[in-house]
Amino acid sequence: MTEEQRDASKPQVERARILLTGLGLGALVGLLSSYLYARAAEENVDAENGMAASISTGQALAVALAVLGVVRQIAALGKPDKKRRK
Secondary structure (H helix, E strand, O other): OOHHHHHHHHHHHHHHHHHHHHHHHHHHHHHHHHHHHHHHHHHOEOOOOOOEOOOOHHHHHHHHHHHHHHHHHHHHHOOOOHHHHO
16 A cells, blocks of 8 residues: 555544444443433333323424534534634
């Protein structure tokens, strides 16, 4: 492999490393979130029918907007800071 080929593959290697790190962190956060939700749902089982209360549309929308906000913040980490350029 020539020097030029190694230099050309560096961005691809960096991108793959970032994607794999994000995959791992996302899986861990998702697993932790689902565990905590399941534990809370088990504590609040309805005595009559043995089922946990369902998630309302408002609750689902609030969580979706919060997740979207976190994704925007993570995406902004990759952009240069305008304040430091001056």
